[in-house]
Amino acid sequence: MKLYSYFRSSASYRVRIALNLKNLPYEYLPVHMLRDGGEQFKPEYRKLNHDAVVPTLVDDGTVLTQSIAIVEYLEETHPEPALLPSNPADRAYVRSIALQLACEIHPLNNLRVLKYLKRTVGVNDEVKDAWYRHWISSGFAALEEYLVADGRGGKLCFGDMPTLADICLVPQVFNATRFNVDMSPYPTIRRICDYANTLDAFARAEPGVQPDAE
Numbered sequence: 001m002k003l004y005s006y007f008r009s010s011a012s013y014r015v016r017i018a019l020n021l022k023n024l025p026y027e028y029l030p031v032h033m034l035r036d037g038g039e040q041f042k043p044e045y046r047k048l049n050h051d052a053v054v055p056t057l058v059d060d061g062t063v064l065t066q067s068i069a070i071v072e073y074l075e076e077t078h079p080e081p082a083l084l085p086s087n088p089a090d091r092a093y094v095r096s097i098a099l100q101l102a103c104e105i106h107p108l109n110n111l112r113v114l115k116y117l118k119r120t121v122g123v124n125d126e127v128k129d130a131w132y133r134h135w136i137s138s139g140f141a142a143l144e145e146y147l148v149a150d151g152r153g154g155k156l157c158f159g160d161m162p163t164l165a166d167i168c169l170v171p172q173v174f175n176a177t178r179f180n181v182d183m184s185p186y187p188t189i190r191r192i193c194d195y196a197n198t199l200d201a202f203a204r205a206e207p208g209v210q211p212d213a214e
Helices: 010-021 067-077 088-109 111-121 125-150 164-178 187-196
Strands: 002-005 027-030 056-059 062-065
Touching (some): 067 088, 088 111, 088 164, 111 125, 125 164, 164 187
Parallel strands (some): 002 027
């Protein structure tokens, strides 16, 4: 397998965690999203990924894009260890957390949005960072309430089993910390993330230890 990745990309981070949890070896191919205007826009990369984003996973000639789709593909092709519970209701619970993070919180704060705010709308760094913190805080407040009220959590989002929910949560918390979001109002989220990061699969996926880390 070949993974086209950027060390700070949340979506790439998710796939790295999943590959590690599945114990699947892969070749890491960096795509720097800032250098030279963004290597993701180079024609040779856009032949693989028409959206010009990361990650892209190539598995024996099959080209896969979009992190959630890639993780679901890995789950279907390499079902052990499972990243989704066996019960349909529990699977829906895990997916709901993952999609809240990946589809509700993350898109408002990804690199394309932040660059548009600064370069096209004309906001300064202070306003841009305030935008980021607002949407993270709003999303985390709802997620914290959900995790506490539901009661299916344990050391992780679903009991003590690493799932798609944790795969999406940890990268979002990493980015929130990088942008100085106050995490004290979200003790459950912090506790889950702190425990997940003690697990080898999560630790090896952390941005700072990737080959292209700066």
